[in-house]
Amino acid sequence: MIYLDNAATSWPKPESVYQTVDKIMRQTGANPGRSGHTMAVEASRIVQETRELVSELFVISHSSQVVFTLNVTDSLNLALKGLLQPGDHVITSSIEHNAMVRPLEALRKNGVEVSKVATSLINGVSPQDVKKEIKSNTKLIAMTHASNVTGTLNPIREIGKIAKEHGIIFLVDSAQTAGVFPINVEEMNIDLLAFPGHKSLLGCQGVGGLYINRRLVLKTLREGGTGSKSESLEQPDELPERYESGTLNTPGIGGLGAGIKYIIATGMEKIKKHDEMLTNTLLAGLNKIPGVILYGPPLGHQRASVVSFNIKGASSGEVCSILDRSFQIAVRPGLHCAPDAHQVLGTLRGGTVRISPSYFTTEEDIQTCLQAIAIIANEIC
Amino acid sequence: MIYLDNAATSWPKPESVYQTVDKIMRQTGANPGRSGHTMAVEASRIVQETRELVSELFVISHSSQVVFTLNVTDSLNLALKGLLQPGDHVITSSIEHNAMVRPLEALRKNGVEVSKVATSLINGVSPQDVKKEIKSNTKLIAMTHASNVTGTLNPIREIGKIAKEHGIIFLVDSAQTAGVFPINVEEMNIDLLAFPGHKSLLGCQGVGGLYINRRLVLKTLREGGTGSKSESLEQPDELPERYESGTLNTPGIGGLGAGIKYIIATGMEKIKKHDEMLTNTLLAGLNKIPGVILYGPPLGHQRASVVSFNIKGASSGEVCSILDRSFQIAVRPGLHCAPDAHQVLGTLRGGTVRISPSYFTTEEDIQTCLQAIAIIANEIC
Secondary structure (H helix, E strand, C coil), X not given: CEECECCCCCCCCCHHHHHHHHHHHHHCCCCCCCCCCXXXXXXXXXXXXXXXHHHHHHCCCCHHHEEEECCHHHHHHHHHHHHCCCCCEEEEECCCCHHHHHHHHHHHHCCCEEEEEXXXXXXXXXXXXXXXXXXXXEEEEEEECECCCCCCECCHHHHHHHXXXXXXXXXXXXXXXXXXXXXXXXXXXXXXXXXXXXXXXCCCCCCEEEEECCCCCCCCCCCCCCCCCCCCCCCCCCCCHHHCCCCCCXXXXXXXXXXXXXXXXXXXXXXXXXXXXXXXXXXXXXHCCCCEEEECCCCCCCCCCCXXXXXXXXXXXXXXXXXXXXXXEECECCCCCCHHHHHHHCCCCCCCEEEECCCCCCXXXXXXXXXXXXXXXXXXX | CEECECCCCCCCCCHHHHHHHHHHHHHCCCCCCCCCCXXXXXXXXXXXXXXXXXXXXXXXXXXHHEEEECCHHHHHHHHHHHHCCCCCEEEEECXXXXXXXXXXXHHHHCCCEEEEECEECCCEECHHHHHHHCCCCEEEEEEECECCCCCCECCHHHHHHHHHHCCCEEEEXXXXXXXXXXXXXXXXXXXXXXXXXXXXXXXXXXXXXXXXXXXXXXXXXXXXXXXCCCCCCCCCCCCCHXXXXXXXXXXXXXXXXXXXXXXXXXXXXXXXXXXXXXXXXXXXXHHHCCCEEEECCCCCCCCCCCEEEEECCCCHHHHHXXXXXXXXXXXXXXXXXXXXXXXHHCCCCCCCEEEECCCCCCHHHHHHHHHHHHHHHHHHC
């Protein structure tokens, strides 16, 4: 099977990730931060090591500013609901995933003002357009680094500058970029960075995280046991415990650590170049297939490693189904949980076929996929 | 090492749990419920299988009423915050874990009325005392099945009857009982059952769950992509997607399924008997050691497999530290994230030493532990 659904979850993982998860389950099954016995201390060390690796990757000065969650959706909910009060104004782009769109919609119904800035699926949101939306009650600018439908990049460095100039908090969803694109929270003026563990960071499902700038105190999404200040009925203020109630996913967090170690050892630049090579091969090949409609940034334009297309006369579901059944190629059809992006593309009705390679995808995989698409397009058109 | 901290996280797990998690990571890395390709369909099947196993265990009529979360704390937060509005009244016991206490405290500050019923650490809360607290605005009775400090059982069957008679919703925290004590949500009139995956259900950390009675519609704790109704900006109403935003922890959920299969194959009654034998051996042994103060239900009384004690003249931390360093025995000191229970015990200041065996603990382990405690007590007293 050729797996090209890495924008959902990356697969395979480095061998070290599988082995780390298994080793922790077998040897370090205790609760981190909950007792003083040797195994619990070792579990804490594992969690802390990953916290430091995340900090190294995103240039975070204090690892206590990194909190672990269930997934990036959980992280975004914590960031948005922890920060925004009725009467606050938030600016976002029009190519967001439902992980951003739906909590914002829930907040909007609760009195938060939401401005969605019209967004190009070639260049992303315009910094000037974002600037125009700023009002006296603008508390937050919240957007994805890259569209999960087309790979379109939002200019987060420029947006970060604007946010800083206006004293506005800046939240970035790095679901499609963390682990491939360099992210420096200090330099990019990012106050809240939500990341998934199981995509390009190469960890397993069940772990996400949020970087929280030290000057921010968020309301908690869940309270509970933290292993600290247990005598208090109230959630402690200290980071990271304040936002990490209940037992952490130690094997998952350890696996994420192994994923990040792999990225650091390989070099993010090398991973990015490989992704770019595959994406360019894909775009060049798709461009040549009659009946294929391509969406998003054109060949040669910077993008995350995500390509969306359709074949004239066929639904995205039909194409994916044939790719799966007749060619053992796994891609994803439909809306990819991002209706706003499809609204911009004009594909809200049928969605698109999405191909998302990873560092473990080979050029041969892409060529095989292109041949299969050519056969399908030829039969349909 | 002898691991006796199973009330925090059970360890070891059945071999099948390790192997299942590893196999899913290596072979079924895709997102469940998010695409139609073969691997995604298989991931969905794995999640659904565990949903059905949970349903079998707790006698839940429709598996869609089971939703997966990060941990039991996440489940309790969803249940409490999803249900309670300012002006509502909730009745709880006085031996709750902070996973219940702290969200309730947050809700109390937001206008929810909370009554904590005085609770015996021998017999648990009195059903009559609970009944006396019922008022016209009582929406929920929420309590743990068993104390995580002393193993004291709350009479949830009787409380369930009272809740039903008065049309009050009943939430049970099964953190210390799920997988050992029979729980039948229909017969016990439980409307919301929060459970952890990584304790007596023998799964790994990173998964919990909540059973939600079909007649209840909870506010969501987090919104996001659900793989369903993606075109809608609002969270879908359908179960289980409504409460499962973002990528699920497929390997963890599969591992939980393997844990439950092990429990079903072994027989819960056999597991319970083994736990009882160990707990009784422990209590009988501790009773004979001069200087040991035992807390909670006496020998012969029903309890979950958790024993708390202190040695006169020593702090709980000191005892645990000696057990760990000199005897390689892992137990937990302090408050165990349950200050209310320690308030009842009169141990709020120093906490207790907690021993919690599992099905994989042997009688020999317990005898070794008793000998070690006797040596420590002899040196200290």
